[in-house]
Amino acid sequence: MKKVEPGARTTISFKVNGKRVEVEASGKDRLIDVLREALRLTGTKEGCGIGECGACTVLLDGKPVNSCLVPAFQVENREVETVEGLARDGVLHPLQEAFVEHTAVQCGFCTPGMLMSALALLRENPQPTREDIARAISGNLCRCTGYHQIIAAVEAAAKKMRALAEGGDKEC
Amino acid sequence: MGTTNDRIVRTIVNRPARRVDAVEKVTGRARFAADLFFDGMLHARVLRARFPHARILSIDTREAERVPGVVAVVTHADIPGARAFGPVRQDMPVFAFEKTRYLGDGVAMVVAATPVAAERALSQIRVEYQELPAVFSPEDALAKGAPVLHEGFPDNIVNHYPVRKGDVEAGFAASDLVLEREYRTQFVEHAYIEPEAAVAVPNPSEGSVTIYGSIQNPFTARRVVAQVLGVSLNKVRVIQCTMGGSFGGKDDIMSCMCARVAVAAMKTGRPVKMVNTREESIVESYKRHPYFMRYKVGVKKDGRLQAMEIYILADAGAYASMTPFVTWRSAVQATGPYEISNVKTDVYGVFTNNTYTGAMRGFGSPQIIFAQESLMDELATELGMDPLDLRIKNGFRKGSVTASGQVLDEHKVSLIEVMEKAADAIGYREKRKAYPGPTGRGSKVRGVGLAASYRGVSLGAEGIDATGAIVSVQQDGSVYLYAGLAENGQGLRTIFTQIAAEELGCNLEDVVFMDTDTSLIPDGGPTVASRSTTMGGNAVRDAARKVRETLLGVAAELLGASSGEIISSGGKVFVAEDPARSVDFREVARAAYNRGELMAAFGWYRAPKVSWDEETGQGKAYFTYVYGCQAAEVEVDTETGKVRVLKVAAAHDVGRAINPATVEGQIYGGVAMGMGYGTLEEVEMVKGVTRTQNFDEYLIATSMDVPEVIPVIVENPDSYGPYGAKTIGEPTCELLAPAVANAVYHATGRRIRELPLDLERVLLGRSLKATRGRRGSEGA
Amino acid sequence: MSLGYVLPESLSEASKFLREHKQDARIVAGGTDVMVQLRRGGIEGKGGPRWLVDITRIPGLAYIRAEGDVIRIGAMTTHAEIARSPLIRERSPLLAEACASIGSPQIRARGTIGGNIMNASPAADSIPAFVALSARVRLAGPEGVRDAAISDVFDGPYKTTVQPGEILVEVHFNALTAGWSSAFVKLGRREALAIARLSVAVVVERDSTGRVSRASIAPGACLPMPSRVAPAEAIVVGKVADEEVVKSAAREVAEEMVRRTGVRWSTEYKKPVVEALTRRAIWKALGVDAH
Secondary structure, three states: OEEEOOOOEEEEEEEEOOEEEEEEEEOOOEHHHHHHHHOOOOOOOOOOOOOOOOOOEEEEOOEEEEOOOOEHHHHOOOEEEOHHHOOEOOEOOHHHHHHHHOOOOOOOOOHHHHHHHHHHHHHHOOOOOHHHHHHHOOOOOOOOOOOHHHHHHHHHHHHHHHHHHHOOOOOO | OOOHHHHOOOOOOOOOOOOOOHHHHHOOOOOEHHHOOOOOOEEEEEEEOOOOOEEEEEEEOHHHHHOOOEEEEEOHHHOOOOOEEOOOOOOEEOOOOOEEOOOOOEEEEEEEOOHHHHHHHHOOOEEEEEEOOOOOOHHHHHOOOOOOOOOOOOOOEEEEEEEEEOOHHHHHHOOOEEEEEEEEOOOEOOOOOOOOEEEEEEEOOOOEEEEEEOOOOHHHHHHHHHHHHOOOHHHEEEEEOEOOOOOOOOOHHHHHHHHHHHHHHHHHOOOEEEEOOHHHHHHHOOEEOOEEEEEEEEEOOOOOEEEEEEEEEEEEEOOOOOHHHHHHHHHHHOOOOEOOOEEEEEEEEEEOOOOOEOOOOOOOHHHHHHHHHHHHHHHHHHHOOOHHHHHHHHEOOOOOEOOOOOEOOOOOOOHHHHHHHHHHHHOHHHHHHHOOHHHOOOOEEEEEEEEEEEEEOOOHHHOOOEEEEEEEEOOOOOEEEEEOOOOOOOOHHHHHHHHHHHHHOOOHHHEEEOOOEOOOOOOOOOOOOOOHHHHHHHHHHHHHHHHHHHHHHHHHHHHOOOHHHEEEEOOEEEEOOEEEEEEEHHHHHHHHHHOOOOOEEEEEEEOOOOOOEOOOOEOOOOOOEEEEEEEEEEEEEOOOOEEEEEEEEEEEEOOOOOOHHHHHHHHHHHHHHHHHHHHOOOOOEEOOEEOOOOOOOOOOOOOOOOOEEEEEEEOOOOOOOHHHOOOOOOHHHOOHHHHHHHHHHHHHOOOOOEOOOOHHHHHHOOOOOOOOOOOOOOOO | OOOEEEEOOOHHHHHHHHHHHHHHEEEEOOOOOHHHHHHHOOOOOOOOOOEEEEOOOOOOOOOEEEEOOEEEEEOOOEHHHHHHOHHHHHHOHHHHHHHHOOOOHHHHHHOEHHHHHHOOOOOOOHHHHHHHOOOEEEEEEOOEEEEEEHHHOEOOOOOEOOOOOOEEEEEEEEOOOOOEEEEEEEEOOOOOOOOOOEEEEEEEEEOOOOOEEEEEEEEEOOOOOOOOOHHHHHHHOOOOOOHHHHHHHHHHHHHHHHHHHOOOOOHHHHHHHHHHHHHHHHHHHOOOOOO
16 A cells, blocks of 8 residues: 655656656645646646636546646556647647637636646547537636637537548547 | 828738737646746745734744744835835735734735745744724714724725716706615626736845736836835836736735735845735735615606716725725716716715725726616616617717716717617517516516616726837847737737737738836836727837838838838738839838838827816716627526526627727627626625635636627727727626616516625525535535 | 545555544545645644545446446446446436536546545535435445445534445445436536535336326435435325425425424525425426426
8 A cells, every 4th residue: 555654755657748757746735736836837727726717627547637636646657638738749739729710718827727628528529519518618717708719619629620530630 | 190001901900810829828838927936936925814903913923934944924024115005095005014904914924935834834923913893884884983994084985976967956856757776786806717926036136126927017016016115116127927817806916916025035035926825816805896876866757867866885895995996987987878967976985894895897887887777777667668768768879968077079979879789689679578577477587688888998087098019120020019008818919919010011920019027118007997909009009100101211212112102011011003013021121120220119199188076076087988788688597596698799889899809709708707797706705704715605607607699899980099999898897787687677577786696686685695505615 | 734645455455544543534536525625724734634545546446337226336436427327327317417417527527426425515416316216325344344325324514424444335226217207406506516506306106007106305405414305205105296296295395494404594595495496306307397
């Protein structure tokens, strides 16, 4: 049984955006602390600390989670995806493209979490209705946009990704 | 300046454009203040007041200083300069001294190597208090013998604005019907998703400090920091980070946070960072004012308004902050956009031991519009008229005279146009007839309602209203753009970039908007009052035009034409009559550089003259106005009190939409925020204690709550705005609450005169407190 | 005081550690409640646990399966898994609906059914559904395994009767078979991220004549301890449901609430509303659109 004494720190190893990383953590550290402080992946934001705003959403083994509610030790040997992993070789992911095109970004603080929730949706459901999209991002609060342009962007990205997939490009 | 360029078809403004900051934001590369790390950086946490009103007898920091990791504990005693600040009155302490006046007051601050060490040490600070009697409502604060918060304000009145026009008693006497109603609104949180954050980096050799932060108004923060440090303005450099939302909310509180980290950085000689938790943010930060409003209105049988008497108490909370300005706007606009010959308005800001209140999107308008637009519907009901017809009958037209005696003759008065357009878009007239109202069967009933407003653009007679910009073209044709106003997330960078590119004739991609930095550009006042596009847009245009004159002169020589014949557009400079004779914008820039031309210019715009008489409340309050109308369709569950807003039509006259896509974004966002104000949001404050401290209890709309929205952009170009552009940020947020209240009345026959229209108020007609559920722990 | 962390790999390891550390140890799985409570105790967690016992590495606790007519759900099963399980959607749809209404996609992806029960919030969404299903829970402890009726697990808001060292490992109940139907109705202030203001779970069985032969009515967020409302059920049983029957059963639920809680500040609102929601839930269970 792995045991970390109160106040002690120990190394954990997991994958972030496809790369294996090792970081030190203590019992009170959350995944978001490890991402932002230790790995300096500051694209993931903290807005409330209690899993209500979704700004800290990342994918854990492909599922959207609030990284402020995940104990750091729980991600040992698992896979975490953050907003930094979305663009490949400087090419924006279709979701990112669509957010830019559809003015789905205002202040941008909810954007990384919003993108990760949308990504989880599109992987599971490549042909979502507007209602599916609204439900998928319902754990991501946005104070600026009123959500309309975000929903339109996700819809457009889904369409584009389907077209890409039909075109034989299996990436995304 | 009236060159050929002004007559050509515009290629960049008045068209949707990608936001210039979108790519950095979708990639996670945008740097918000909490994302900054510096070598040797310390972390600060604040100890807040234990009592809402108390005398501080002593502060003992010795134990806290001994906690491992702690580098310093800072209190008011460490402040070298001014210990208090404020936009109007310098009554708000950076760290409480002598007294605490609300529970958000900072008493001391620990600076430590880690946030955990800082937090650990907070509990080791010993503060001895003598609790004082406290007061939690304006009514109580005005009572004889009430506790006094501030010396020199024995009656707790922050300010009083009267407006006097005609003779209201005569007006009521001449009326066929006189109606008196009272309305109340709640404390509202800005709920920007990014909590406040700032980092101060000292430069000991110069005795200066650089501050990075989530700061709405960098120049305001700079002034406060300089005063608090007791240094000149040029020793403080404030650089604005990407802002995670503000909505008027990151002003005073950020000045305070900047001052705190600056004092700590100077004391320790190391960079000091502070990031509020959400709970700290909600407890400490100022709110939108709760208003108590009593309206008395007299009307002829045919619906002609005769007189209106208005009495308003605004809860200012513990400090004056923006209360004088907020309540001034309320006083100007309190009657709504209706012609009334006899008006008597009195608006008071009153100190209490609640959280202080200040600027929030709308700035004194959402409250009075809720009252006045509810009142119009109530009046229509009494008269047996349709509410829209009543509004059309009394609504402002060209040449109408406002309550402050201002004649509306310098711009298109589009009130009737926006009302008709919103009503048409939602099918108002048909639905007013089709929905059966309270007599209908079933527990879910529908209704439609609307609300309209007029709104003064920019600061008005509130204060100094001028701002600047710098456009600097480089030898390769790329452009730096600096502005004194700041991006808050609303899209200012994009709008200003569009204007600069349009005027220069370069491509949008060639312009880089530089971070707002107080050391690089003159103080252009605050980014408030929806003034960015009008004021800052004019300044950018002014600067870009000056540079263009130079460039066109150079191009004229290159093309062998006169500069009056030449057009610069889309990266090309060409002869209007013979576009084949053209040269690349970059070529022109290079040539101008090689000739030693000045390729940078400073632009400045000062608002047209306005006036105000404090005694009578008469004058030209604002140089122009915008008009808006929102219509809402709701479904009310009459057995649970649940209101669902199904559809909203929002018609706003923006003068000219520089970027229709971002205008729509403002409308969608403002409607969502307005819906929250109307149906969900309420900071519950019980004896000064904020009970709704996080997003599980302070509820803002989710993606599944927002209605379908039909944005209707109305364009009546204004003579003052750039390209005729006026404003959009705030008007979108001030109309939906009364539109929903009116629709709920239409659906149910229940008139709710208190916000928000939550489950209990709609079902029972009044609020039940302590009704929240909390994530995780004790609740239900 | 800081927080220690253990990751037991078997139930017995976990159980032993929990018994040794009693109040000092707290189980964590999805973290959707525990992590919030830790934060609210401050980073120092005064009066809070010294140890987090992470049970996510214990194998075999996440499953949904049918054994004959009994449906068994492992404690580590998430709300999302239950909400989209074809088995649950078909054979206990009220539970699928209840779990689908919890929090947000992120919360449903992490929050576990065991955690939702053991947090014992009066507003927990899954609990009324389990109570209406007369579910039983399985607890593994140092002395072995025991089963208990779900309503016996609770000892007041946020309090359970579970002993130190006991771990909830499963919840099971009889699947709804032919003749049975169910409904879950929830009222929240928002359409997502909503804590139940009130909820009602209903399960009914009708015989071939359409008469209600058995009924189970369990309101949520209004009783000090989750339970069925027998007097209301008695009104419905043996009758063909009509407006009068349903109305009086619903009224009985409201009155039972007042009997159990007394008149509180919220009663004025909750009484009429729980009545309305119960009426709707019964009709919905009977397949009749109440509006």
